[in-house]
Amino acid sequence: MHRDDRSVNLPTALSPERAAEINGVIDRITCWARGRADIVGLLLVGSCARNAARPDSDIDVVLLTTDESRYLLEDAWAVELGLGLTRTQSWGAITERRYSTVSGLEVELDIGSPAWARTDPVDHGTRRVVTDGARVLHDPAGILADLLAACS
Structure with a gap:
């Protein structure tokens, strides 16, 4: 299953430029992930997935891979995506890597x-993430x- 070509329908509270930037980043990450055999899942979660993003919202994506160390120990892939690392935090089964774009x-x-x-x-934590919007x-x-079917 792949993301369809429709953009995320973001609320009108976002400027058209911010909505376009968010959609552009999501599309860039999605296209990049499709070219990597080790990435077995990419899930948009949070406010962008719920179509409730605000001007100060971030983009939240769960990346599932058979080679976690590649994305936790190396940064070339993030540079390729135009992302600059700001912090890393472990949440048990998931490691959060927070990035920032030039803007x-x-x-x-x-x-x-x-x-x-x-x-x-x-x-339980996975269910909470999914049911909050995915x-x-x-x-x-x-x-x-x-x-998603198991959580519905």
């Missing part, structure tokens, strides 16, 4: 293994579709 838009990439999307049973961006094996 100051914050992008939170939560990096974890496919086990984060396990459905038997769904982890939109599949890249899901070649269908694990995120299964997770």
Whole structure:
């Protein structure tokens, strides 16, 4: 399953420029992820997924990979995406890497293994993230579709 070509429908409280920037970053990350065999899932979560982003909102994306160390120990991929690292924080099964674009838009990439999307049973924290708003961006094996179904 892949993200369709429709842009995220962001609320009118955002300027057209900010909405276009958010959609551009989401599209850039999605296209980049599709070219990497180790990325097995990309999930937009939070306010952007709920179509409730405000001018001060960040972009929250869960990136599931079979090679976590590649994204936790190396930064060339983030530079390729035009992102500058601001901090890293571990949340158990997920490691948050917070980035900033040149304009100051914050992008939170939560990096974890496919086990984060396990459905038997769904982890409490995972369920909370998904039920707060989630939109599949890249899901070649269908694990995120299964997770969303299990959380609905």
